[in-house]
Amino acid sequence: MIQPYSWSRKLFVGFNYTLLAVLSLICLLPLLNVFSVSLSSAAAIEAGKVTLWPVDFTTKAYEFVMRKNEFLVSMGISAKRVALGVSINMLLTMLTAYPLSKEAANLKFRTGYAWFFVFTMLFSGGLIPSYMVVRNLHMLDSIWALVLPGALPVFNVILMLNFFRGLPKELSESAFIDGAGHWQTLWRIIVPLSLPSIATVTLFAIVMHWNEWFYGLIYMNDPIHYPLASYLQTIVVRMDMSSISDPSMILLLSKLNDRSVRAAQIFLGMVPVLCVYPFLQRYFMSGMTLGSVKE
Amino acid sequence: MLVPGLVIALIFSYGPMVGLVIAFQNFIPVKGIFHSQWVGLEHFKYIYHLSETREVLWNTVFIALMKIVGGLFAPLITALLLNEIRIKYFKRSVQTIVYMPHFLSWVIMAGILLDVLSPTSGIVNQFLSWLGFDKVFFLGNDKWFPYVLAGTDVLKEFGFGTIVYLAAITAVNPSLYEAAVLDGANRWKQTLNVTIPAIIPITILLTTLALGNVLNAGFDQVFNLYSPSVYSTGDILDTYVYRIGLAGAQYGVATAVGLFKSVISLILISLSYLAAYRFANYRIF
Numbered sequence: 001m002i003q004p005y006s007w008s009r010k011l012f013v014g015f016n017y018t019l020l021a022v023l024s025l026i027c028l029l030p031l032l033n034v035f036s037v038s039l040s041s042a043a044a045i046e047a048g049k050v051t052l053w054p055v056d057f058t059t060k061a062y063e064f065v066m067r068k069n070e071f072l073v074s075m076g077i078s079a080k081r082v083a084l085g086v087s088i089n090m091l092l093t094m095l096t097a098y099p100l101s102k103e104a105a106n107l108k109f110r111t112g113y114a115w116f117f118v119f120t121m122l123f124s125g126g127l128i129p130s131y132m133v134v135r136n137l138h139m140l141d142s143i144w145a146l147v148l149p150g151a152l153p154v155f156n157v158i159l160m161l162n163f164f165r166g167l168p169k170e171l172s173e174s175a176f177i178d179g180a181g182h183w184q185t186l187w188r189i190i191v192p193l194s195l196p197s198i199a200t201v202t203l204f205a206i207v208m209h210w211n212e213w214f215y216g217l218i219y220m221n222d223p224i225h226y227p228l229a230s231y232l233q234t235i236v237v238r239m240d241m242s243s244i245s246d247p248s249m250i251l252l253l254s255k256l257n258d259r260s261v262r263a264a265q266i267f268l269g270m271v272p273v274l275c276v277y278p279f280l281q282r283y284f285m286s287g288m289t290l291g292s293v294k295e
Numbered sequence: 296m297l298v299p300g301l302v303i304a305l306i307f308s309y310g311p312m313v314g315l316v317i318a319f320q321n322f323i324p325v326k327g328i329f330h331s332q333w334v335g336l337e338h339f340k341y342i343y344h345l346s347e348t349r350e351v352l353w354n355t356v357f358i359a360l361m362k363i364v365g366g367l368f369a370p371l372i373t374a375l376l377l378n379e380i381r382i383k384y385f386k387r388s389v390q391t392i393v394y395m396p397h398f399l400s401w402v403i404m405a406g407i408l409l410d411v412l413s414p415t416s417g418i419v420n421q422f423l424s425w426l427g428f429d430k431v432f433f434l435g436n437d438k439w440f441p442y443v444l445a446g447t448d449v450l451k452e453f454g455f456g457t458i459v460y461l462a463a464i465t466a467v468n469p470s471l472y473e474a475a476v477l478d479g480a481n482r483w484k485q486t487l488n489v490t491i492p493a494i495i496p497i498t499i500l501l502t503t504l505a506l507g508n509v510l511n512a513g514f515d516q517v518f519n520l521y522s523p524s525v526y527s528t529g530d531i532l533d534t535y536v537y538r539i540g541l542a543g544a545q546y547g548v549a550t551a552v553g554l555f556k557s558v559i560s561l562i563l564i565s566l567s568y569l570a571a572y573r574f575a576n577y578r579i580f
Contacts, residue, residue: 020385021389024388024392026450027396027454034406034411091299092299113297120308124311125313125314127549128541128546128553132311151303157300183296211403213400236405237409259410262410277394281391
């Protein structure tokens with residue numbers, strides 16, 4: 001169906017490509033600017049010469065950050081949090097989604113259970129009561145405060161249960177006839193068939209745990225327990241550099257521009273997400289439209 | 296199999312709901328919930344007469360509505376424009392780039408924005424002065440601040456919405472376009488009469504769902520970008536609860552504000568789900 005292009009069509013196409021290119025640039029340029037700042041010398045930054053390309057290329061800022069103990073410790077906590085948090089999230093998501101994906105005849109009070117979970121998405125006790133619960137469980141300053149309160153992401157459960165429900169029912173029925181229980185059906189039939197949706201939800205969980213900063217901030221009394229996102233919040237956003245006490249580090253810092261140090265930390269903080277997110281694109285269209293409009 | 300999930304939800308979601316009783320108490324942490332003095336609706340009356348309350352409520356609704364309007368049109372238009380692109384790798388690159396900011400946290404985004412919007416050294420102001428404009432302290436000026444919030448939120452999220460709309464456009468039955476061509480429709484007419492009507496349901500759905508969140512103007516964003524000089528136009532309910540509650544140690548008052556917000560939100564979200572069910576046949580499960 002190729003039609004000859006009229007001049008107005010050509011004009012539109014040109015305009016369209018330009019506009020979309022500009023839009024992408026608007027999303028990309030701030031990152032590029034910050035990245036260049038992180039790789040430029042203090043003198044060039046102060047002179048305002050750095051825009052989109054590093055001037056007087058240097059990796060000093062990164063060396064400084066990688067030697068900074070607090071940064072490395074918090075990165076370790078984040079890594080631990082992602083590993084632990086995502087495993088717990090996924091296990092609970094699947095365990096909860098499977099029974100809820102059954103017909104009401106197979107699970108008593110199915111709708112009741114479903115609403116029990118959905119209600120937590122609609123109404124919450126809010127900041128202070130949540131804090132009191134975590135404190136009363138003596139989880140302040142421990143990794144469990146970062147992992148357990150969000151252990152069951154209800155939104156992900158809904159995505160999963162809608163996916164489970166789309167699988168042919170005959171499969172689990174025939175598994176039952178062959179003598180499999182629910183436990184076996186879930187792990188040996190349902191889960192292997194649901195890998196695309198499990199991948200999506202896992203990536204969501206990874207990004208969520210890596211990025212989440214607020215729990216770290218309120219549930220950890222001592223900054224030494226901060227995950228990386230919370231640490232960056234204090235250093236980059238509140239610009240609190242006072243935590244550095246080591247004299248040799250202070251000397252090193254004096255030779256650097258603190259903008260470039262902040263920029264380097266921002267960049268290191270987003271590297272894992274930048275590595276993970278392109279993989280989401282493939283899965284996520286089907287994932288998001290799941291459970292929206294049904295016939 | 297449901298037991299672990301039920302236990303987690305009971306402790307961490309329903310547990311705090313019990314804690315809401317401190318909205319009706321003169322709560323003192325060492326005395327705990329059971330021994331603190333009951334004050335009834337005292338905190339609610341106090342909040343009602345506080346001049347800040349109206350300001351904060353107005354900011355919340357105003358900022359949220361700007362974000363909803365921007366978040367409706369920006370991705371819709373981008374998706375329609377992207378749909379006209381024939382070069383595959385260009386289309387895919389644009390998609391990947393514009394939806395990247397969605398995956399960055401507001402901490403990272405704030406770090407970047409603080410740098411590029413800085414009045415002294417930021418690249419945006421360098422560009423503005425190169426064009427001959429005055430420098431603007433975007434994040435420290437209370438007139439600019441709400442618009443900066445709405446603008447940066449749209450910038451962060453429009454790519455994500457674009458992909459949702461693109462998915463809806465891809466799902467349109469190709470025979471509709473063929474029929475339109477036979478009737479002599481050009482690309483513009485096809486867009487107007489086939490594509491747009493086809494994606495109206497998902498547009499209505501996303502907007503009604505967004506309207507339920509009108510009291511959530513974005514804690515993460517505001518908390519990371521604001522400063523005392525823009526409290527008057529930038530403080531929203533959630534940041535207000537944080538400031539008076541945890542930072543100011545007025546636990547009862549803060550919980551009362553939180554409870555007020557939760558109740559109104561519950562009503563709004565329920566209404567929006569109901570509307571989504573009515574008009575777009577949406578069901579959560």
